[in-house]
Amino acid sequence: MTAPISAPPTTLKKLAKLGIHSRFDLVLHLPLRYEDETHLTQIRDARAGTPVVVEGTITDAQVQWKPRKQLIATLEDDTGQLQLRFLHFYPNHIKQLSKGARIRALGEIRHGFHGDELVHPKVREVVDGTPLADHLTPVYPALQGITQPMLRRLVSQSLDDLILADTLPDALRDSLHLLPFRDAIMTLHRPPPSLSVTQLSDGALPAWQRLKFDELLAQQLSMRLAYRARRAHNAPVLTGTGTLTRAFLAQLPFSLTRAQARVMAEISHDLAESHPMHRLLQGDVGSGKTVVAALAALTAIEAGYQAALMAPTEILAEQHHLKLAAWLEPLGVHVTWLTGSLKKSHKQAAIADIAAGVTRLAVGTHALFQDDVAFERLGLAIIDEQHRFGVGQRLALTDKGAAPHQLTMSATPIPRTLAMSYYADLDVSVIDELPPGRTPITTKLISTARRGEVVGAIRAEIAQGRQAYWVCPLIEESETLELQNAVATFEALQQTLPELRVGLVHGRMKADDKAAMMAAFQANEVQLLVATTVIEVGVDVPNATLMVIEHAERMGLAQLHQLRGRVGRGAHASRCVLLFEEPLSELAKARLKVIYQHTDGFEISRQDLLIRGPGEFLGARQSGAPLLRFADPEQDDALLEAAKDWAPRLLSDYPEYAERHLARWLSGREQFLKA
Ligand code: ADP
Numbered sequence: 001m002t003a004p005i006s007a008p009p010t011t012l013k014k015l016a017k018l019g020i021h022s023r024f025d026l027v028l029h030l031p032l033r034y035e036d037e038t039h040l041t042q043i044r045d046a047r048a049g050t051p052v053v054v055e056g057t058i059t060d061a062q063v064q065w066k067p068r069k070q071l072i073a074t075l076e077d078d079t080g081q082l083q084l085r086f087l088h089f090y091p092n093h094i095k096q097l098s099k100g101a102r103i104r105a106l107g108e109i110r111h112g113f114h115g116d117e118l119v120h121p122k123v124r125e126v127v128d129g130t131p132l133a134d135h136l137t138p139v140y141p142a143l144q145g146i147t148q149p150m151l152r153r154l155v156s157q158s159l160d161d162l163i164l165a166d167t168l169p170d171a172l173r174d175s176l177h178l179l180p181f182r183d184a185i186m187t188l189h190r191p192p193p194s195l196s197v198t199q200l201s202d203g204a205l206p207a208w209q210r211l212k213f214d215e216l217l218a219q220q221l222s223m224r225l226a227y228r229a230r231r232a233h234n235a236p237v238l239t240g241t242g243t244l245t246r247a248f249l250a251q252l253p254f255s256l257t258r259a260q261a262r263v264m265a266e267i268s269h270d271l272a273e274s275h276p277m278h279r280l281l282q283g284d285v286g287s288g289k290t291v292v293a294a295l296a297a298l299t300a301i302e303a304g305y306q307a308a309l310m311a312p313t314e315i316l317a318e319q320h321h322l323k324l325a326a327w328l329e330p331l332g333v334h335v336t337w338l339t340g341s342l343k344k345s346h347k348q349a350a351i352a353d354i355a356a357g358v359t360r361l362a363v364g365t366h367a368l369f370q371d372d373v374a375f376e377r378l379g380l381a382i383i384d385e386q387h388r389f390g391v392g393q394r395l396a397l398t399d400k401g402a403a404p405h406q407l408t409m410s411a412t413p414i415p416r417t418l419a420m421s422y423y424a425d426l427d428v429s430v431i432d433e434l435p436p437g438r439t440p441i442t443t444k445l446i447s448t449a450r451r452g453e454v455v456g457a458i459r460a461e462i463a464q465g466r467q468a469y470w471v472c473p474l475i476e477e478s479e480t481l482e483l484q485n486a487v488a489t490f491e492a493l494q495q496t497l498p499e500l501r502v503g504l505v506h507g508r509m510k511a512d513d514k515a516a517m518m519a520a521f522q523a524n525e526v527q528l529l530v531a532t533t534v535i536e537v538g539v540d541v542p543n544a545t546l547m548v549i550e551h552a553e554r555m556g557l558a559q560l561h562q563l564r565g566r567v568g569r570g571a572h573a574s575r576c577v578l579l580f581e582e583p584l585s586e587l588a589k590a591r592l593k594v595i596y597q598h599t600d601g602f603e604i605s606r607q608d609l610l611i612r613g614p615g616e617f618l619g620a621r622q623s624g625a626p627l628l629r630f631a632d633p634e635q636d637d638a639l640l641e642a643a644k645d646w647a648p649r650l651l652s653d654y655p656e657y658a659e660r661h662l663a664r665w666l667s668g669r670e671q672f673l674k675a
């Protein structure tokens, strides 16, 4: 019982672009704003900045050529006159606006050079007594070729023909004081005369609240169902024996923080279940996620399975490999390294080891999950910095053998509201505590003009036995330029600081050279490391205490936070100098202020969300999650909480309502409606 839209195929195609596939989609195609054509304003009373409808007679109309081609008409009523100005017009405009014509014009008054004017007003010819609109006129999201009158007509027909039954049980509606669905929809499409444009644009209007709640509830319901569906799959039960993990903990020079121990318990619990874990491990930069990853891997290995750890860049994968091999090889765990840049013979050997099960832990880039790699018995896949992988790359992993458990790790915290909405189907563990003994990082904002002082600071820092990073700017348009710039910076710093051992690392280097350079820095053979943003994630050199970031204004907040997290990892006080070039855009100023004021990743992330909206965070999200159109998790967090509370109750106590609600909001929308 689907109700297709009756319109020509070309129109249907365009409607589809607007996300409108069915008649019910038209009902949910809500106005962007409203125009008030319910009453006339006398020209004398029309005030600048507010939209008005005026009516009068054209007393003059002409096409002018200076300063550019435009049509200017004078409209007069009993109280005054104003100008109508058109920079783009058609011959029928000229005809319509001829002298003596009776015109109604809708627009926003501006004080122009020649007095009051309406620029590009909506105009139509009227006769005396042509009725005004009896409610505010909705303005819908539209596209080229789909006009407002067309949309209004289509929406209106759907409103008349469809039964807009409620999908929320009374108990729910009553407890949250929500309007019936039909009332809410009608209010928004055909506002009653009592509501002003301002009231209708306010998200707190009960009609909007109802629709936002519906949308958030649909999201919660679908996330819960996705979660359940995933749990229906089989996964190996990984019950650790404790032999390896105990030995590992015993050889660590430190003990786990409480937070690390807690998240590890959460992970072990999941690994011992017979359905695949999908857990996100969040922990600020430097919180010690790698140790947790090692423990999780060991648990899988103890249970007789293999583990894999995938990192988004070679340099990060290499760092992980060095660290994990040093930790695990002494325990008799064979660690294999695999990236795309390996020599063919080495690659083949690695692949053979992985397939034969000689490899217990494989570490590498996404090369680990290419077609030619088959694990003997993969029990756990660990993905570091998941937000930097594309969707396809992460999906490839689930195809390897019977659904392995998955642990993704991220230092980019998801703000609470997003975690509750778009990420509601993931289990999340949070390391909310840094290892003890860290000294806070001091952040300084310095204009590039004072670069000389910064060089002095490097000299002093290194004289104390410490090390420093110098991060070259991100140049988005050109990787070649970025590289040239890094090389030039490296040479200049080498010249200015001849007494220091300066090194350079960038993304285009051969993997071996990169690894050699990082090892040299680790060993303090290189004291000052010039780098492109490749060091953004994962590098861990506790003796490095000064970080200089050039053109910090070009970088995003998450990136700055990650970079800054490369220092402050040891016992010595650390500094991060953000060099910026003036003038700064408003956005850049806002970002730098946030990074200057905050060191807590969660707070930075929250601020980032406020500045930029959720897009960036959702890049990582698989496309299955529908975007919210009406609700804003941050602003509507009370509704979000309510939706989250009600979703499980709806599924258990009112399954038929839940089903109808999802059908309405997600797909096959019309099957429960009688058209
Ligand atoms: P991230 O969470 O950013 O990946 P790492 O795992 O690289 O952090 O850990 C940062 C540093 O802290 C490393 O040098 C690591 O050895 C150290 N570390 C991790 N856990 C602890 C702990 N419980 N106590 C002391 N140092 C720790």
Ligand code: MG
Pocket (backbone or CB within 6 Å): 289, 290, 537, 538
């Ligand atoms: Mg890390």
